[in-house]
Amino acid sequence: xxxxxxxxxxxxxxxxxxxxxxxxxxxxxxxxxxxxxxxxxxxxxxxxxxxxxxxxxxxxxxxxxxxxxxxxxxxxxxxxxxxxxxxxxxxxxxxxxxxxxxxxxxxx
Numbered sequence: 578x579x580x581x582x583x584x585x586x587x588x589x590x591x592x593x594x595x596x597x598x599x600x601x602x603x604x605x606x607x608x609x610x611x612x613x614x615x616x617x618x619x620x621x622x623x624x625x626x627x628x629x630x631x632x633x634x635x636x637x638x639x640x641x642x643x644x645x646x647x648x649x650x651x652x653x654x655x656x657x658x659x660x661x662x663x664x665x666x667x668x669x670x671x672x673x674x675x676x677x678x679x680x681x682x683x684x685x
Contacts, residue, residue: 580625580655588652593643595622600641609639630654 580588595618606612619635626634630651637647 578621580621585652585656588655589648592638592648592651596638596641596643599638603639625655626651627654 578591580591583591599618602616603609603612613635619638622634623631633647634651636642637651
């Protein structure tokens with residue numbers, strides 16, 4: 578499935594369906610590590626989500642977290658991945674000019 582071709586409504590539906598599926602599978606098999614090693618349910622999502630968002634996605638799905646802010650953020654990151662790419666991960670922070678207050682009077 579190509580998630581990037583889905584609209585926001587369909588992405589949300591797919592994500593909630595995935596959460597339901599994972600929740601029921603984890604009720605049967607309580608070993609999360611084994612489940613993660615053996616499943617391929619997240620493969621499509623891993624390809625589409627930016628690298629920084631993927632751990633948030635995994636935590637949300639495993640814990641069945643359905644907060645609108647989290648779901649909307651994940652969906653937006655898929656829709657905006659082409660615009661952003663993973664370049665923001667490699668961006669250098671702006672230089673901050675450090676000012677020394679050594680020797681100054683405290684009420685200046």
